Amino acid sequence: MSGRAPWWRGATVYQVYVRSFADSNGDGVGDFPGLISKLDYVAALGVDAIWLSPTHPSPNRDWGYDVSDYDIVNPEYGTEADFDRLLKEAHARGLRIMTDEVLAHTSDEHAWFVESLKGGEKADWYVWAPAREDGTPPNNWLSAFGGPAWSYHPARRASYHHKFLRQQPKLNWRADGARAAALAVLDSWLKRGVDGFRLDVANAFLHDTALRDNPAVPQSARDASYWSRAANMQLHRRDSNLEDNLQVLNEIRMRVERYPDRFVMGEFSEDPERCGAFASPSEGLHSGYSFPLLHADKLGPEFIRDHYRTLARFPAHWPSIAFSNHDVIRTVTRFGGEKAPPALARLLLALLVALRGTLLLYQGEELGLPEASLRRDQIRDPIGDLYYPLYRGRDGCRTPMPWDAAAPNLGFTTGSPWLPLAPEHRELAPSLQERDPQSTLSCARRLLAARRESDALRLGGIEFLDAPAPVLAFLRTCANDRVLCAFNMSADDVSFQSDLLRHAVPLPICTDESRIEGDVLAMNPYAAFFAHV
């Protein structure tokens, strides 16, 4: 089976936030040559591919997620030749490269939008509508980043739609020209040799052409999160998450599959059941990730069980699994607060590595980095600026990698970093963790290596066992290979009984100690246990 499965099934994809990974020229911004110098580190983790956060030129209103030219690389990160060398050097180490393509919207500085402002043949490449008689927006759609999802522009005497910042106008995928141009972007990077894509807001390619209002979230379904942003008070049924979005996903995948061995995975940030997020890899994208695991903050078996209960309703879908990325609070802080013990970081890595799906591992997660805390004047994320101090934005998970505990700026740059290095990351630098076989990094390497070697962990089915909370236990099975995985998701000693334990052969990747006594497993706080059964 493993011989025939496409490479991305069960693979681990390491997300590199290029701007904060490694700076080679002292300008304080991470770049391609910097990343090339760290490829041995990435390869040694035992991951299969790298997802590069956006690599195209951008006015950086949303740090690369506002693209002003899809055809070239961001000169802040290096030259075209540097990018090609990155592809070559990664491939030479057996690492595939995926780019992050942001095609649901562009920057307002993209030539297409500049043309559209003038009317002419690109008039309908964006979603334009007349303002209401009193100048207010055409309908009730709200932006995920605050305020109406429309801005009036005097050039057209009309409003254009933007799901995010006003500098991120929505590309109109219903206009043939715009759609063809967006698809051509994918072709050109596939030709260039990239191995696949992460598609930004893949739930949001299409909008309702009648521009009907979004419905409100019913009162009975509201919890605290609904009040955090006004846009959370509406169901995003008309601006995004349309049922015919699936056809776009399918078209994209077929385009990608013209090239052998490529992978296309999407981000589904809202209402995934409607927009094709859970399609099979032959109907929509190959895979996708949604947000329940990224937003979960209560440690315990339920958030995992709930998510797989949802996934079980879509058996033909192949999920991507992420606890962490550039949009959410780093896991150890999210689940463990400010004084999270190192054992929690190991537990979360062990859990991730045990799960069914394609894994997305965010830079620094392998080190157990906590969220950095920044002062208001250090914040660069527009939504942090908007809602500070209630919400500090996403910079706390985007601070640069701490490479060397003894170097200025922890080895990230010789200049002045675009975001500060977190002092609390010093003791977690790889320069120290590399030397300690018990460190989180060493543990992450062992776990990832074990996953690579095990068909059960990589490709097997998942079956949850009836373990009492705070224990989470499941079997991963592929042909004759069956692995029992058990996790103590608490700071207390616990025990777990199962007949399967009588003949269990523990794997050498267990963390934080468990002991088998007959058919009982006694587990230390945050212990992760793996055994052939």
Ligand code: GLC
């Ligand atoms: C996605 C990205 C996020 C970005 C947004 C708008 O959610 O992950 O970083 O701000 O799309 O492009």
Ligand code: CA
């Ligand atoms: Ca640089």
